[in-house]
Amino acid sequence: MIQVQGLGKKFNNDKTSEWLFRDLTFEIKENETVVFMGASGTGKTTLLKIIGGLLNPDQGKIELHNEHLGMVFQKNALFDFLTAEENLLLPLTECMQQTQIDAKKEAQAFLEVVGLKDSAKLFPNELSGGMQKRLGVARALVIRPKILLYDDPTAGLDPITSKKIADLMIKLKKQYQSTVLIVTNDLKRATQLGDRIYLLANGKLFGGLEPNGFLLSNEPHIIQFVFGLRK
Amino acid sequence: MITYVKNTGFDFLHEIGAITSFFIQAMRTFRKTKDNYDLITTQISLVLTRSYTTVMIAGIFVGAILVLQFDLMLRSYDAQIFLGGLNTSALVREIGPLLISFLLAGKIGAYSAAELGTMRVTEQIDAIECLGTNPIQYLIVPRMVAIMISSLILLMFGLVISIFSAMLIAQVFCGVNFLRFASSIPRFTGLWTISSGFIKSLVYSTIVASVACYKGYTATGGARGVGKAVTQASVYVCFYIVIANFLTSYFLDFIYEMGRLIFGIY
Numbered sequence: 054m055i056q057v058q059g060l061g062k063k064f065n066n067d068k069t070s071e072w073l074f075r076d077l078t079f080e081i082k083e084n085e086t087v088v089f090m091g092a093s094g095t096g097k098t099t100l101l102k103i104i105g106g107l108l109n110p111d112q113g114k115i116e117l118h119n120e121h122l123g124m125v126f127q128k129n130a131l132f133d134f135l136t137a138e139e140n141l142l143l144p145l146t147e148c149m150q151q152t153q154i155d156a157k158k159e160a161q162a163f164l165e166v167v168g169l170k171d172s173a174k175l176f177p178n179e180l181s182g183g184m185q186k187r188l189g190v191a192r193a194l195v196i197r198p199k200i201l202l203y204d205d206p207t208a209g210l211d212p213i214t215s216k217k218i219a220d221l222m223i224k225l226k227k228q229y230q231s232t233v234l235i236v237t238n239d240l241k242r243a244t245q246l247g248d249r250i251y252l253l254a255n256g257k258l259f260g261g262l263e264p265n266g267f268l269l270s271n272e273p274h275i276i277q278f279v280f281g282l283r284k
Numbered sequence: 285m286i287t288y289v290k291n292t293g294f295d296f297l298h299e300i301g302a303i304t305s306f307f308i309q310a311m312r313t314f315r316k317t318k319d320n321y322d323l324i325t326t327q328i329s330l331v332l333t334r335s336y337t338t339v340m341i342a343g344i345f346v347g348a349i350l351v352l353q354f355d356l357m358l359r360s361y362d363a364q365i366f367l368g369g370l371n372t373s374a375l376v377r378e379i380g381p382l383l384i385s386f387l388l389a390g391k392i393g394a395y396s397a398a399e400l401g402t403m404r405v406t407e408q409i410d411a412i413e414c415l416g417t418n419p420i421q422y423l424i425v426p427r428m429v430a431i432m433i434s435s436l437i438l439l440m441f442g443l444v445i446s447i448f449s450a451m452l453i454a455q456v457f458c459g460v461n462f463l464r465f466a467s468s469i470p471r472f473t474g475l476w477t478i479s480s481g482f483i484k485s486l487v488y489s490t491i492v493a494s495v496a497c498y499k500g501y502t503a504t505g506g507a508r509g510v511g512k513a514v515t516q517a518s519v520y521v522c523f524y525i526v527i528a529n530f531l532t533s534y535f536l537d538f539i540y541e542m543g544r545l546i547f548g549i550y
C-alpha cells in the first residue's frame with residue numbers, strides 16, 4: 054500500500070519558486086494499478102520520482118509498505134556502458150546478490166519475456182526506441198519489485214509496439230502480483246491498464262475514478278483534458 | 285568589488301567543504317568484499333592502461349630537461365658530482381608527484397568527470413539508486429581508490445623511467461658517467477625523501493579523485509552541464525594541487541625538523 058499525505062514540490066529556480074503541485078493526498082491499495090495523466094510539464098515525472106525516493110518533497114510525506122520497487126524511466130536511463138544482457142545482470146548481482154550463474158539464467162529468461170533474446174549482446178545505443186523501452190521494463194522487473202513505477206512506457210511508440218508493451222505490462226502484473234503506478238498520456242492505454250485514473254492539473258489531483266467514471270466525469274479539468282485529447 | 289572577492293572566497297570554501305565531505309562519505313561506504321576489490325582492480329587496470337604511455341613520454345623528457353638544467357648550474361661551480369643526487373631528489377620530491385597528478389587530472393580526472401556526469405544527466409545514477417544499490421559505493425569508491433593507488437604505481441614507473449633517461453643524457457651530453465651519477469643519489473635521496481614523494485602523490489591523487497568524482501556526480505543540465513563539470517574537474521584541480529603542494533611541503537618539512545630534533549635522525 055502507498056499512502057501519500059499533503060505532498061508538495063517546488064523547484065527553486067531563480068525565476069519561479071511556485072509550487073509545482075501541493076497538498077496531494079491519495080492512497081493506492083496493494084495490487085492496484087493506478088494511472089496518472091496530465092498535460093506536459095504538470096509534474097507527473099516529478100511525482101513518480103518522489104514516490105520512487107529519487108527526489109525529496111518540499112512538503113508532506115509518503116508511506117510505502119514495501120521498499121522493493123522498480124522504475125521504468127521516461128528516457129529509459131539504461132546503462133549505456135553495458136550490453137542488454139548485462140543491464141539485467143547488474144541488478145541481479147548487485148541488488149539481489151545472486152551468483153553469476155543464477156543471474157545469467159534469470160536475465161536470459163527476462164530477455165525472452167520482453168522479446169530481446171536475439172539482442173542480448175547489443176548495447177543500448179544499438180537498440181531501437183521500442184527495444185530500449187522493453188529493456189527498461191525488463192530491468193525494472195528483474196528484481197521482482199512489489200511496486201512498479203512506469204513513466205510514460207508507450208510514449209513515441211507505434212500502435213503495435215505500444216500494444217505489445219501494454220500486453221507485457223498486464224502479463225507481468227498477473228505473473229508477479231505487484232502494485233503498479235503508470236504515468237501516461239495515452240488515453241487508450243490508460244483505460245486499458247488502469248483500475249483507477251488520476252488527472253494532475255494546476256498542481257492538484259482530480260479524478261481517481263475507475264476508467265468509465267473518469268471518462269464520464271463532469272469535473273471541468275477532466276472534461277477539458279479528455280476533450281483536448283480527442284479533438 | 286569587495287563583495288565580489290568576499291563571495292568568491294566564500295564559494296571557494298564552500299566548495300572545498302563539499303568536496304571534503306563527499307570524499308568522507310565515499311570512504312565511509314567502502315566495503316571489504318570481493319566484488320568491491322574486483323571493481324577496484326578493473327578500474328586500476330583501466331587507469332594504468334590509459335595513462336602509462338603519457339607517463340612514459342613525460343618521464344623521459346622531464347628527466348632529460350632537468351638533468352640539462354642542473355648540469356648548467358652545477359658545471360659553473362665545478363660540482364657535477366652532485367648531478368645525480370640533485371636531479372633524483374628533485375624528481376622524487378617535487379616534480380614526479382606534481383607531474384603525475386597533473387597528468388592524472390587531465391586524463392583520468394576529466395574522463396571520470398565526463399563519464400559520471402553523463403551518467404548523472406541521463407539518469408543512470410538514479411536508475412542505480414532505484415535498484416537499491418548505493419551509487420557512491422558502486423561507482424565512486426572504485427574510481428577514487430583506483431586513482432589513488434594508480435598514482436603511486438605510475439609515480440614509481442615514471443620515476444624509474446625519468447631517472448634512467450637522466451642518466452643517459454648525463455652520460456651523453458654532460459660527461460657524467462652512470463657510476464658517478466648513481467653514486468651521489470643516496471646522498472640526497474634517502475628514505476624520507478622517497479616517502480615524502482609518495483605521500484605527496486597520494487595527497488594530490490586524492491584531490492584529483494575527489495574533485496573529478498564530485499564534479500561528475502553532481503553535474504546537472506545536460507551536455508552543457510557535463511562540459512562544465514569536465515572543465516572544472518581538470519582546471520580547478522590543478523589549482524587545488526598547487527595549493528596542496530605548498531601545504532604538504534611545508535607540513536612535511538615541519539615533521540622532518542621535529543623528527544630530527546626529537547630522535548636525532550638525519
Ligand SMILES: Nc1ncnc2c1ncn2[C@@H]1O[C@H](COP(=O)(O)OP(=O)(O)OP(=O)(O)O)[C@@H](O)[C@H]1O
Nearest residue numbers: 064066073091092093094095096097098099100127
Ligand atoms: N530538476 C529540475 N529542476 C528544475 N525544474 C524542474 C526539474 N525537473 C522538472 N522541473 C520542472 O517541473 C515541471 C514538471 O516536470 P515533469 O518532468 O515532472 O513534467 P511531466 O508532467 O513529467 O511532463 P511530461 O509529460 O512532458 O513528461 C516542469 O515545468 C519542469 O520544468
Ligand SMILES: [Mg+2]
Nearest residue numbers: 097098099127
Ligand atoms: Mg515526464
